[in-house]
Amino acid sequence: MRFLCLCLTIPLLLTSMLYPYDNSVSAAQAITPAPPPQQKAAKPETKPPSDPIYEERKQLFLRLEGLYGVPWTYLAAIDQYERTMTRKKKKADSGEPKRITAITIPPASWSGYLNPEMDDVDEPSISFFGGMGMDGSGDGKADQQNDTDVVTSIARYLSEFGFTEDDIRIGIWTYYKRDRAVKTIEQFKRVFEKYQTLDVMNHSFIVPRRYNYSYRSTWGDPRGWGGRRIHEGTDIFADYGTPVLSTGYGVVEIMGWNRYGGWRVGVRDMDNVYHYYAHLASFRKGLKVGDIVEPGQVVGYVGSSGYGKPGTSGKFPPHLHYGMYRDVGHAEWAFDPYPHLKNWERQSIRSAQKKKKKK
Numbered sequence: 001m002r003f004l005c006l007c008l009t010i011p012l013l014l015t016s017m018l019y020p021y022d023n024s025v026s027a028a029q030a031i032t033p034a035p036p037p038q039q040k041a042a043k044p045e046t047k048p049p050s051d052p053i054y055e056e057r058k059q060l061f062l063r064l065e066g067l068y069g070v071p072w073t074y075l076a077a078i079d080q081y082e083r084t085m086t087r088k089k090k091k092a093d094s095g096e097p098k099r100i101t102a103i104t105i106p107p108a109s110w111s112g113y114l115n116p117e118m119d120d121v122d123e124p125s126i127s128f129f130g131g132m133g134m135d136g137s138g139d140g141k142a143d144q145q146n147d148t149d150v151v152t153s154i155a156r157y158l159s160e161f162g163f164t165e166d167d168i169r170i171g172i173w174t175y176y177k178r179d180r181a182v183k184t185i186e187q188f189k190r191v192f193e194k195y196q197t198l199d200v201m202n203h204s205f206i207v208p209r210r211y212n213y214s215y216r217s218t219w220g221d222p223r224g225w226g227g228r229r230i231h232e233g234t235d236i237f238a239d240y241g242t243p244v245l246s247t248g249y250g251v252v253e254i255m256g257w258n259r260y261g262g263w264r265v266g267v268r269d270m271d272n273v274y275h276y277y278a279h280l281a282s283f284r285k286g287l288k289v290g291d292i293v294e295p296g297q298v299v300g301y302v303g304s305s306g307y308g309k310p311g312t313s314g315k316f317p318p319h320l321h322y323g324m325y326r327d328v329g330h331a332e333w334a335f336d337p338y339p340h341l342k343n344w345e346r347q348s349i350r351s352a353q354k355k356k357k358k359k
């Protein structure tokens with residue numbers, strides 16, 4: 001018999017409706033069912049060698065922190081935010097100079113709105129037109145493609161708002177004019193601050209491999225419950241109480257009850273992807289909104305909650321519904337987690353085999 005997965009979907013573009021935090025967390029923790037197996041959070045199973053670019057970037061941000069007093073973690077977070085927003089535009093051999101940061105200042109902001117030369121490199125002229133472009137590298141040119149010039153310009157811009165966290169937040173909002181940008185940048189900044197490195201991009205598999213689990217590609221399958229919807233995610237079938245692990249570094253953005261998803265946790269990772277873990281039996285004890293999580297860390301336990309009022313459970317076999325949503329600036333789009341799960345699973349099998357060989 002095949003399980004008929006009655007699973008949640010979130011209509012595209014309505015995902016932002018999930019954002020208002022609900023405060024039903026304590027209720028969820030109160031219903032903790034069968035005690036989950038006493039297992040420690042698995043260590044991230046794959047740790048690729050650190051790319052030297054992370055350190056190179058960090059040094060640049062540290063230098064600018066020294067000059068303008070804006071914490072390097074904010075500069076790194078702005079860089080990371082822009083990297084996740086411009087992902088699609090990047091071309092391999094565009095002939096553009098090689099950059100180590102992803103920050104792009106719009107030409108009009110760089111040169112000044114009334115400047116007839118949108119690619120102005122002359123600092124006095126840029127300054128005359130009220131542009132923010134600066135020559136940080138000292139080569140006599142304020143170059144929009146020069147990392148040092150760009151990061152200098154951003155650091156100087158922010159420093160003019162002041163140096164408390166609130167001041168910097170206002171500076172970031174004034175620059176991007178987008179609440180989501182401020183929130184995401186804050187989250188990135190907190191993760192960089194905690195780990196003191198930019199090397200926080202790796203991922204790992206979603207359940208410990210020693211547990212029984214199964215999943216297949218169900219992207220776009222039709223769903224019966226709750227009107228006409230399609231399946232936006234992957235269902236991982238596992239027994240009640242199987243630990244659900246964070247697949248990446250990120251910040252817990254949402255916890256609580258949702259009519260379709262039951263007890264669910266939402267985590268924004270360092271790629272600006274929102275990870276949605278639903279139908280949980282319970283959350284990891286003590287986990288709360290704003291917590292930083294890392295690959296392999298337990299966020300909750302598999303259950304069958306959802307499809308009704310808070311506490312509804314058992315309307316379908318226990319499984320984890322996992323969804324991934326990318327922020328594209330004006331909306332969040334669901335994409336298929338299946339290939340990513342397969343990839344992380346393969347990596348964890350490979351690294352387990354390597355460990356075996358070493359013994």
Ligand SMILES: [Zn+2]
Binds near residue numbers: 235
């Ligand atoms: Zn599902």
